[in-house]
Amino acid sequence: MSIREAHSGQEGPDFRTFIAIWLGQAVSMVGSRVSRLALGIWLFQRTGAVTDFALVALCDALPVLLLLPFTGVVADRYDRRRVMLWADSAAALCTLGMAGLLLSGHFEPWHLYLTVVAGASASALQSPAWSAAISQLVPPERLSRAVGLVQVSEGMTDILAPTLAGGLLAVGGMMAALVFDFTTFLIGMGLLLLLRFPAVPRAQETEERPGPVWREAMRGWEYVAARRGLVGLLALASLVTMILCAMEVLVPPMLLAHASPTVMGMVMSVAGVGALCGSVVMSTWGGPRRKMDGVLGAGALMGLALMGAGLGGSVVVMAVAGWVAMFCMPVVWSCSHAVWQLQIPAELQGRAFGLRRMVGEATAVAVFFGAGPLVDQVLEPLLAPGGALAGSAGGVFGVTRSQGVGLLLFLLGLLLLTVMVVVRARPGLYRIEDEVLRDNPTHATGVGG
DSSP states (O other): OOOOOOOOSOOSOOHHHHHHHHHHHHHHHHHHHHHHHHHHHHHHHHHOOHHHHHHHHHHHHHHHHHHHHHHHHHHHHSOHHHHHHHHHHHHHHHHHHHHHHHHHTOOOHHHHHHHHHHHHHHHHHHHHHHHHHHHHHSOGGGHHHHHHHHHHHHHHHHHHHHHHHHHHHHHHHHHHHHHHHHHHHHHHHHHHHHOOOOOOOOSOOOSSOOOOHHHHHHHHHHHHHTOHHHHHHHHHHHHHHHHHHHHHHHHHHHHHTTSOHHHHHHHHHHHHHHHHHHHHHHHHHOOOSSHHHHHHHHHHHHHHHHHHHHHOOSHHHHHHHHHHHHHHHHHHHHHHHHHHHHHSOGGGHHHHHHHHHHHHHHHHHHHHHHHHHIIIIIIHHHHSTTSTTTTTHHHHHOSSTTHHHHHHHHHHHHHHHHHHHHHHHSHHHHTTTHHHHHHOTTTTOSOOO
């Protein structure tokens, strides 16, 4: 029996369809983030334990890391629109279940952990389907713009969700946050029900039945591993992920060592605005014709900004460096995403994007576990008065508290800058787009009708 293309009701990519789906997913993303933040705050207010708060984050991250290799297979094997509907429906049912427990008066912390695990599992199903569906919905010349819009929605979520979560908890308690989340699910699901995706093009028809899920999951790994350019691009993405996660962990303590929490919040907000501005630029411009120029150029500028943040002791320098670094982030991701989609067959993209996100999640976990001990137990003692580096690096970074963070940020920025320069100087990875550009010069341009 041959593999059939999913029924779509739509002949080809249509940017208007993408815009409608994107709006629904953006609204749903805000609702999910609001409820997740509200759950953590609600639990912390009742237990006062930081460990309980951290467990919510762990329950949110671990299912995604474990399930992505297999949910990518689901995204490639079935109609991606239906997969997104399944995932959103499951997450909405989790929200309804939690609301029912709250109304019954029998809600316990373990119910919260279980619900977060279930919701994160639904997210692991939805994420590769949505990432892979973008190339179905968008013509190749507009991929960077589309990814830029996805980055805009993520930036807006980061800005809006904390305020909305706090406001809803103050006005109507946890139930208000859950009702808001459920409403946003209905909006996202409604648009998915109304619209159709183009069929996924298949490289060839086959009479063979799909193999076991674990074997199908390995196909994504095998395809990427067999192509040095994709492996290099994945390594670059992992390096950028590592640095962004290090910033998330290191910058707040560095700021709090010299400024109040209010000032720290202002600096972090400035960085968030930088990310939003970069996303808006990418959604309108689309990036350079050769996307690797965007990856390497923005990555090098991010490295310079990190070096400045590590050297700068003032709040103003940290704010400017944060804005520049976060402005570069969506440029790197959008251009990298476009290259990834143009290099991987549509029928494998769910698995490929699942692999990419899984590697990113694993990198984040490693950074979250390792960055703190590296600073506290290695770098800070080295820079402390009488330490091995107090007379050398200490003259540049200082020997006061938190200067180990500054040294690590500087070294990470130098590493990123060096890698970007080396990749640009070598023909291999930099020229990963040559075949696409040669066969269809309009595919890699962000400007198009």
